[in-house]
Amino acid sequence: MLQIAAAIVTTNGYVDNTAQEATLLREMVQAHGWRRVIIVTSKYHTRRSSFAFRRGLDGTGAEVVMRASRYDPSDPANWWRHRADFRFVTGEWQKLVAYRLGLGG
Numbered sequence: 001m002l003q004i005a006a007a008i009v010t011t012n013g014y015v016d017n018t019a020q021e022a023t024l025l026r027e028m029v030q031a032h033g034w035r036r037v038i039i040v041t042s043k044y045h046t047r048r049s050s051f052a053f054r055r056g057l058d059g060t061g062a063e064v065v066m067r068a069s070r071y072d073p074s075d076p077a078n079w080w081r082h083r084a085d086f087r088f089v090t091g092e093w094q095k096l097v098a099y100r101l102g103l104g105g
Helices: 018-032 043-056 076-081 083-100
Strands: 036-041 063-068
Touching: 018 043, 036 043, 043 063, 043 076, 043 083, 076 083
Parallel strands: 036 063
Antiparallel strands: none
16 A cells, blocks of 8 residues: 555645646656646635646646645635635636636746
């Protein structure tokens, strides 16, 4: 049985945004021949990350599995009740629209 620690891989590269992260992951997927990758991110970031990583890994044959971190205290069902959540959601929606228009990386 594969040890959990051995299944977790971190990158050595530097990225500035989600699209660049997807490009870096694409290189790793191709180098290792991975067939499935699990992306763990914040609750508010899963939709845009899913779009970016699926687009970034298109054609590699790798399946993208998105998961929101269980340690993220955010409450998407009540995002308007907290200033930080409100700012995060509005920023994510702007970025999601940009991605959908082809402007995100």
